Amino acid sequence: MKALYSVLFCVLLLACGENKEDNSIYLPESNGILNSISVVVDNQLWEGSVGENIRNIFAAPLNGLPVDEPIFIMRQIPPQVFDGFATRSRIVLKIEKGGTEATTKIANEVFSKPQTVAVVRGKTNQDIIAQLKQTKDKIIDAFNKEEVKERQRQINLSLLEDEAMENKLGFTINVPFGYRISKATEDFFWLRKNLDNSKTIELMIYEIPLETISKGDSTIVDFVKMRNGVTKTKIPGEDGIFMEVQGDYAPALFNTIIDNKPAYEVRGIWRMNGFTMAGPFITYLIEDKINNRYLVGDGYVYAPSLEKRDYVFELESIIKSITIK
Known part of the structure; x- marks a missing residue:
């Protein structure tokens, strides 16, 4: 047998x-x-x-x-x-x-x-x-x-209605019901999902010019500078508190493909400058040569005392559903 x-x-x-x-x-x-x-x-x-x-x-x-x-x-x-x-x-x-x-x-x-x-x-x-x-x-x-x-x-069984965001940035994405759009501008969207108490999963969608990120040895340096600038200006906290990439934990950089386009995948740790908060982030920069930009899906988790792998994986799966119009 x-x-x-x-x-x-x-x-x-x-x-x-x-x-x-x-x-x-x-x-x-x-x-x-x-x-x-x-x-x-x-x-x-x-x-x-x-x-x-x-x-x-x-x-x-x-x-x-x-x-x-x-x-x-x-x-x-x-x-x-x-x-x-x-x-x-x-x-x-x-x-x-x-x-x-x-x-x-x-x-x-x-x-x-x-x-x-x-x-x-x-x-x-x-x-x-x-x-x-x-x-x-x-x-x-x-x-x-x-x-x-x-x-x-x-x-895909239950999706957030996000057509306004998709139309403004010229893309589609499948975000599960349970997230909400907390901030919306012409070129930046901030989505949040509450876990329990103050624990959250958060996702930023924005675009940057292609020349913002150089290819080669300085790619990760350019990325950290860019991301710190976005989080400091787009989602600042009170009393000068802001999010930044944790300096003593070098982010991991990978090359990947999303929507049949070259993309960078970056995984690392964020922290709050001026406050005791930290957690993992996962960012994808999708190269959109036609529009001379990177479309950026940038997710992070704040869930102290909880295991975080599955939350990061949820963000990965959401961002990888992106297609550029």
């Missing part, structure tokens, strides 16, 4: 990889909490060096949080019980030891839909570990895209 199941898995994996549009095979709906990986791996491998490397890669601290929280949470499933309901996880990492060639394959809609499955295979433990290290960025990116799609699906 186990051999038959392995053959079926290989057939499905190849079919999904070669023809993603083939919907002739019925697949059940996937499930699972956001950013949770089902790791299908033998107990002995999980408890040894292979499992240690899996945890070091996929449960590494997420960039830009004040307290360490993992990129993903993980649930280990022995291969012999990976059947039925267990196969419906939305993101799956499957480790296979054996064969002659070390490979990593990523496929969609293998056991359920939507779903992303990464299969890492190696003849020895060292082969598997080498594959994990070589392809970790590709696997994490594939899993992240799947989870962003799921969060966006949830968001």
Whole structure:
């Protein structure tokens, strides 16, 4: 039975990889909490060096949080019980030891839909570990895209009416109901969502000229200067208090794509100058060459005593829904 199941898995994996549009095979709906990986791996491998490397890669601290929280949470499933309901996880990492060639394959809609499955295979433990290290960025990116799609699906069930903001800045964005627009000008919008008491998730949408941010070694310096200027002038506090990028925590800068356009992703920590408040921020600067601007989606969280990864992920999913008109 186990051999038959392995053959079926290989057939499905190849079919999904070669023809993603083939919907002739019925697949059940996937499930699972956001950013949770089902790791299908033998107990002995999980408890040894292979499992240690899996945890070091996929449960590494997420960039830009004040307290360490993992990129993903993980649930280990022995291969012999990976059947039925267990196969419906939305993101799956499957480790296979054996064969002659070390490979990593990523496929969609293998056991359920939507779903992303990464299969890492190696003849020895060292082969598997080498594959994990070589392809970790590709696997994490594939899993992240799947989870962003799921969060966006949830968001789209009930949306904020924000057409006035979209028309003024020439874009569309899907913001969930529960946010409110606290400030609106011709080129700056400030949205807020209350969590409880004074805890909030906040999102700024604005535009800056392309020449504001130089490409190269000074990109992050230009970004910090720009963001500090925006928060100081657009959302100042009382008695000269204002938000700024925390100077002793260097923001992390990444290149990405949003709406098929180059974009910068910046993750870091903000603080209040003159008051004891701080938290994580996530900013995307989307290059809009036609309009000679960066359209900026800039979100931040104030939630002391609460874990913040999921709130930052919500902001990421909202901003990644942007399309420029």
